[in-house]
Amino acid sequence: MDKEVLYVKGPSKIAGEVEISKAKNAILPILASTVMVKNPVVINQVPALLDVTSMLTLLGQMGVDVTVSQDMSIELDATKLFRLKAPTDLVQEMRASCLVLGPMLSRFGYAEVAMPGGCAIGTRPIDMHLDGFRKMGATIKYRNGYVVARCRAGRLKGADIKLQQVTVTGTENLMMAAVLAEGRTTIMNAAKEPEVIDLALFLNTVGANIHGAGTDTIIVDGVEQLSSGSHHVLFDRIEAGTYLIAAAATRGSIKIKHVVPSVLRVLLEKLEEAGANICTGPDWVLLDMQNQRPKAVSVETMPYPGFSTDFQAQWSILNAVADGEATIAEQIFDNRFMHVKELKKMAANIKLDGNTIMTKGRSHLTAAEVYATDLRASACLIIAGMLAHGTTIIRDIRHVDRGYELIEEKMVRLGVDLYRKQEPVESF
Numbered sequence: 001m002d003k004e005v006l007y008v009k010g011p012s013k014i015a016g017e018v019e020i021s022k023a024k025n026a027i028l029p030i031l032a033s034t035v036m037v038k039n040p041v042v043i044n045q046v047p048a049l050l051d052v053t054s055m056l057t058l059l060g061q062m063g064v065d066v067t068v069s070q071d072m073s074i075e076l077d078a079t080k081l082f083r084l085k086a087p088t089d090l091v092q093e094m095r096a097s098c099l100v101l102g103p104m105l106s107r108f109g110y111a112e113v114a115m116p117g118g119c120a121i122g123t124r125p126i127d128m129h130l131d132g133f134r135k136m137g138a139t140i141k142y143r144n145g146y147v148v149a150r151c152r153a154g155r156l157k158g159a160d161i162k163l164q165q166v167t168v169t170g171t172e173n174l175m176m177a178a179v180l181a182e183g184r185t186t187i188m189n190a191a192k193e194p195e196v197i198d199l200a201l202f203l204n205t206v207g208a209n210i211h212g213a214g215t216d217t218i219i220v221d222g223v224e225q226l227s228s229g230s231h232h233v234l235f236d237r238i239e240a241g242t243y244l245i246a247a248a249a250t251r252g253s254i255k256i257k258h259v260v261p262s263v264l265r266v267l268l269e270k271l272e273e274a275g276a277n278i279c280t281g282p283d284w285v286l287l288d289m290q291n292q293r294p295k296a297v298s299v300e301t302m303p304y305p306g307f308s309t310d311f312q313a314q315w316s317i318l319n320a321v322a323d324g325e326a327t328i329a330e331q332i333f334d335n336r337f338m339h340v341k342e343l344k345k346m347a348a349n350i351k352l353d354g355n356t357i358m359t360k361g362r363s364h365l366t367a368a369e370v371y372a373t374d375l376r377a378s379a380c381l382i383i384a385g386m387l388a389h390g391t392t393i394i395r396d397i398r399h400v401d402r403g404y405e406l407i408e409e410k411m412v413r414l415g416v417d418l419y420r421k422q423e424p425v426e427s428f
């Protein structure tokens, strides 16, 4: 398969406005949850992302009827769902495929999902998901690389589940499993991400009985079945934050639209600490660096509402060109550092000490040939290309299409000189 390569000409500065798309990490669990609904449901304004395509492919293979309209609203009807299996190729491609486990168990009392392998950002097991299903009456077996979950009683039973550590998709999987279970399920130490709230909102729209989403204790009272309904997904806070960080790093200015500023509170505070002038409206944020170099700011990644790990790579590049020294402590994933060695190729003064990234800011970088390794590292390298003198070549750039809709179009409109090319893979 040809490799996709992105060419970024630097230095360049972000200036202008951008419309933020709907949240990948909200849409994926919502799409998975439609497995539980024996009626048509409609999800509006679904962004064109590789991960969305992967999830729709998986649901289609399971027998969900999927209809995509011109305006990118998607109707899904799982009435005639016939295959309770998520195959290896799709799960390896996208770890979030494991989100069909809870819905399948909840509706059918059976699920077979390939074990999600590790990925570029760490081992990422699903032991907490599986322990929760066991507490609800499921038996878990492993067969030929698949997790086989079965509930002999036919219907899961509500249970009290205390998560050992905060897990976003773990919270979502268990919340979905509880929707059609018998009785009450309480999930303690639950993830508080806005995407968890959005999933609960959608499920309650189609007849579920969920309280407390967004707090650390979620209560689900099981119901008999779900009805049809439609949903507008919330904005993608990670896409939004990525554009804000890019504007700050390039000493530019940007207005991001169709957002909820309060959801970005912690990031906005850190950007102000870095010297950004920020003002907010009902559904927009304006950031202006007034051509000033950002100041380096230390951060520590935390579960929401703390500083998101999904901003860590992007913040690394901001600190790498900022004034001063700073550290970034990655507390969520055990290996979310693949971008560090790529930034070193661009002459960044950056090093890794355990789970901490240390930087000494330089006013600019040097263009180089680098490799994208995962979704957020790709975004970090694109920003790095804007900050380097010369043309940076970013290989394996398809990672970025998993979570950033129309990124070239949006960046070019913001004044960035970049373009993509297919390059044949060297034949041996």
Ligand code: EPZ
Pocket: 025, 028, 096, 122, 123, 124, 125, 126, 127, 128, 129, 130, 165, 166, 167, 168, 169, 170, 238, 309, 310, 332, 333, 334, 375, 376, 403
């Ligand atoms: C979600 O991943 C997001 N993905 C990630 O976004 C995000 O970085 C992460 O949450 C933040 O915590 C989606 O929502 C689709 P976790 P998830 O379970 O749920 C460990 C992006 O860039 N853990 O919250 O997979 C795990 O290894 C992606 O959009 C267990 O040990 O992450 C990690 O160290 C990347 N056992 C930590 O917990 C488990 O059973 C938090 O992981 C589950 C998790």
